[in-house]
Amino acid sequence: QENEIKLLTAEIERLKNFGCLGVSPSLEGLRDENAKLKYRLNFLQKSLQEERSKTAKSMININSCLQEIFGAAIQAAYPDLENPPLVVTPSQQPKFGDYQCNSAMGITQILLKTKEQKVSPREIAEKISKNIPANECIEKVEIAGPGFINVHLKKDFVSKQLSSLLINGVQPPAVGKRKKVVVDFSSPNIAKEMHVGHLRSTIIGESMCRLFEFAGYDVLRLNHLGDWGTQFGMLIAHLQDKFPDYLTVSPPIGDLQAFYKESKRRFDTEEEFKKRAYQCVVLLQSKNPDFIKAWELICDVSRKEFQKIYNCLDITLIERGESFYHEMMKDIVKEFEDKGFVQVDDGRKIVFVPDFPVPLTIMKSDGGYTYDTSDLAALKHRVCEEKADILIYVVDSGQSVHLQTVFAAGQMIGWYDPKVTRVAHAAFGVVLGEDKKKFKTRSGDTVRLIDLLEEGLKRAMDKLKDKERDKVLTAEELKAAQTSVAFGCIKYADLSHNRLNDYVFSFDKMLDDRGNTAAYLLYAFTRIRAIARLANIDEQMLRKAAREEVLILDHEKEWKLGKCILRFPEILQKILEDLLLHTLCDYLYELATTFTEFYDNCYCVEKDRQSGQIVKVNMWRLLLCEATATVMAKGFDILGIKPVQRM
Secondary structure: OHHHHHHHHHHHHHHHHHHHHOOOOOHHHHHHHHHHHHHHHHHHHHHHHHHHHHHHHOOOOHHHHHHHHHHHHHHHHOOOOOOOOOOEEEOOOHHHOOEEEOOHHHHHHHHHHHOOOOOOHHHHHHHHHHOOOOOOOEEEEEEEOOOEEEEEEOHHHHHHHHHHHHHHOOOOOOOOOOOEEEEEOOOOEOOOOOEHHHHHHHHHHHHHHHHHHHOOOEEEEEEOOEOOOOHHHHHHHHHHHHOOOOOOOOOOOOOHHHHHHHHHHHHHHOHHHHHHHHHHHHHHHOOOHHHHHHHHHHHHHHHHHHHHHHHHHOOOOEEOOHHHHHHHHHHHHHHHHHOOOEEEEOOEEEEOOOOOOOOEEEEOOOOOOOHHHHHHHHHHHHHHHOOOOEEEEOOOHHHHHHHHHHHHHHHHOOOOOOOOOEEEEOOOOOEEOOOOOEOEOOOOOEOEHHHHHHHHHHHHHHHHHHOOHHHOOOHHHHHHHHHHHHHHHHHHHHHOOOOOOOEEOOHHHHOOOOOOOHHHHHHHHHHHHHHHHHOOOOHHHHHHHHHHOOOOOOOHHHHHHHHHHOOHHHHHHHHHHHOOOHHHHHHHHHHHHHHHHHHHHOOOEEEOOOOOOEEEEOHHHHHHHHHHHHHHHHHHHHHOOOOOOOO
8 A cells, every 4th residue: 555655646746747848638637537546545545544543553463573573583594595484482481481483493404405504403593583673572582492582571562562452442453454254154954943063153153253353354144044945845835735825824834843844754755745846846946926925934934943043142144045046056057068167977967176076066967956056156156246355164074075176166167266265164073962972862853952042041040049149149130140151151162172173062061160161251250350340440440540550560470461461362363364263262261260370369459357448459450450351351252252240
């Protein structure tokens, strides 16, 4: 933007000179050109100003800062090295400083391989250290062991960053240009109930959307419903038999799952019904109004059931089911045919994608389309029409080969370039019962999601009553605590596991208020928020103190907590890259336990032992409490967890 502003300014000057010299291009043309350039210049200057003010408020990613500093030092020390390794990590122990740069060992190997120079890592570390440019964050560096560079941060730098956080609130890390992100998640099937298998996609997808939105991206949250296909033939035929006046009187389908099972049983056992079901599919696909009405009625019943679950879990989605892409499918088939990618196999139209053994079937022998066709149509629409820069599919691991084949087909036909557009499958494992087998009911059925959520509410209330919270909270506070704990624990139990692995669903573990659980974190958060309240310090006083007080970080536990709080942007940056949300859960747990260490060792509020009266309030420590709570609250928000003031 800065370069373009310079060029535009020069161009405006050049046009002015045209006018002065009396050169003859039409004056109107010059004015138009000048106006356009000035408009563009104003727009760029304004957007650059906004970007700068946003960046000024952004929380600094200390790890990225140190990488820039050490990148420059390595470049100065070894200018001939191409892409030298740049490894900066937080130190695990205080005696090794605050961060470590471990690049020297890698550079030793490169020098040996490419230049046949044998140089010790320690010597390389010394050379890098001597070339560290002037900066605001490093107090000193020390070389340890074979060539680790231990970095000690400046106390006043950390203190200033904490003050900035308290004044500006938790701001996202600076991520550059605002990009469009499309996230495909949840995606249940019409006429079937949401079950525990939909839980992971729904929770993980929602949290990813919240993270990208917080980081300033333009996010489109899509629910790719299974709302089209041959199963609607049998459902409509059964609807006509059971509720013949469905066109004038809304049919009272109470239990859609039972309705689906009845129609499936008839489809499998009654030949006449089966034939009629196939006719219904043809009439639906040819957009017969009566059949479209029947289809809409069935979809509406499902939607209402899905929405109950989305309301419970605070999920926001835009519905864009398979039916949305139906009209595009014939063009998809034609495009693959025109480019010579289609082969005919036993009447089917198939597409082989390099490096994938199983072809995509884009048209069945009866002329119908498949999931492959609708997924290709959705991919094309998202990258070509929606102009997604990043496209994320939150779908179970079982779909991995299918999705990778669809993505590769999209690249092969030229819809997108993976160097420009990021298309990712955020895969996840299955939910297991405590017996480590697929999570089922006692009768062997799939667990209904609505039943699971109701059980969570019941168990959360039992837990709160065990702790005698019903005696100290009002009815309203108790209800808020119940929903916060129940749904928070279900979400956190999922998100705190690496999504690539299967995870064991256990209410007992997730409601335990010890260890890395939502119950523990929610309780810790409520306690932190209560510290200032019990000292009679209100929000206004904290805001005033944040502007005036210097955060003293002399005690080792204050220093440890301050650094931990400021690691938040680097945690978020990592998740934006690898889409692994358990890193945020691990961080929040580490922050809560680091806070406990601080609170146990550093008095925030000092009281008279006899009278219990407050003698002294250490305001800088209360500000550390506030900074911890602010970061935890934002972490909860990204995870979709709602804390409460009293628990």
